Amino acid sequence: MPETLARLQQRFGAALLDAAAPSDRLFRGPDAHTAACVALYRGNLAANWAKALGNAYPVLRALVGEDFFAALARRFGRDYAHVEGDLNTLGAGLPDFVATFGPLADHPYMADVARLEWSVHRAHSAADAHALDAATLAVIAAEDLDGLTLRLHPAVALHESPWAIDAIWLAHQPAAPVPLPxxxxxDSRALVCRPRWRVAVRSLRAGEHAALAAIAAAHPLGEALEAAITTDPDFDPADALPRWLADGLFIAPDTPTGEPT
Amino acid sequence: MNKRHFLIAAAVAGIAAVAANPALAAKEGKEKCYGIAKAGANDCASTTGSHACAGQAKTDNDPNEWKYVAKGTCADMGGSLKAGGKG
Known part of the structure; x- marks a missing residue:
């Protein structure tokens, strides 16, 4: 009795993930030829994982090197339960995978670098929203600013790590503004933003991070600024706010975000 | 509350300084945005016109574990570390 299509597909899937799985009769022709063809499929699949993950994690790839990254991608791809049809979203789980990946146990900063990279990757395709500008804020009375609740732009992400992830990321950019630490x-804090459609990563001082984290948690501006100066006595709103506005960190009040949050 | 007044006053000053400089705002608004698009992961064609998929015809027959040795830029940061501090 011939093999059912469903069974054949299951065997094909199994053979793509495991070189030891039987591949006989998956294609016409001698078993040895079929095995060689399936090995090509397997190789292309792993190469596609490495390419897609390398697109999202160029700094991680540079940190570990091409060979290691390809092997990491192969392992991740095999262990991961694929559900998406879009390779741009493959890799959301890679930071957690890296955190528990034995061969990287001696490099404990890798997972947090990967988390920052995923935010950068997502920022490229985050929804559009009109950024709040100084002219809009300038017409709000001072007494109303204190209670004003701001919303972060969809491309914005905040990171905090016991490792120098901001310097490590910045040192890997083409015109590296800082050397590798x-x-x-x-300890580091980093901000991902997308001013004028260009994704950027900024190093943040503790005070600035505290303010933006408070704003992200929907605390009003007055509370956020107070959280900042409590954390960092040198925090200066007159310096920080213009930079935040220039980086387009907030959504203008009357625009929808364009995607559910 | 005095602290809050001071902070809001400083914020207002910062906002006013930017809002009062339309030349700066206009320049930023009109800045050209070359090279903003990031390549997607789904297409095979590379920017050089060569077909990336064609170069991927590698067979994968190795049932053994690849030996993992990180050989990238991480070596420039003092090599391997142990969690909790420099090993």
């Missing part, structure tokens, strides 16, 4: 163990 000699010592990765250093």
């Amino acid at each position: 000699a010592e990765p163990r250093q």
Whole structure:
């Protein structure tokens, strides 16, 4: 009795993930030829995973090197329960995978670097929204600013790590503004934003991070600024606010975000 | 509340300084945005016109574990570390 299509597809899927799985009769011709063809399929599948993940995680790839990254992608791709049809979304789970990946146990900063990279990757395709500008804020009375609740732009993400993930990321950019840190163990806070459609990563001081985290948690501006200066006595709203506005961190009040949050 | 007044006053000053500089705002608004598009992961064609998929015809027959040794830029940061501090 011939094999059912469903059974054949299951065997084909199994053979794509495991070189030891039987591949006989998956294609016409001798078994040895079929095995060679399935091995090609398997190789292309792994190469596609490495390419898609490398597109989202170029810094992680540079950190570990091409060979290691390809092997990591192969392992991740095999262990991962694929549900999406869009390779741009493959890799959301890679930071958590990296965090528990034995061969990277000696490089504990990798997972947080990967988390920052995923935010950068998502920022490229985040929904559009009109950014709040200074002219709009300038017409709001000072007494109303204190209670004003701002919303972060869909492309914005905040990160905090015991590792120097901001410096590590920045050092891997084409016109690297900073050198690789000699010592990765250093508290850092980073901001991902997309001013004028260009994704950027900024290093944040503790105070600025506290303010933006408070705004992200829907606390009003007055409370957020107070959280900042409590964390960092040198925090200066007159310096920070213009930079936040120039980076388009907030959504203008009357525009929808364009996607559910 | 004095602290809050001071903070809001500083914020107002910062906003006013930017809002009062229309030349700066106009320049930023009109800045050209070259090279903003990031390549997607779904298409095979590369920017050089060569077909990336064609170069991927590698067979994968190795049932053994690849030996993992990180050989990238991480070596420039003092090599391997142990969680909790430099190893």
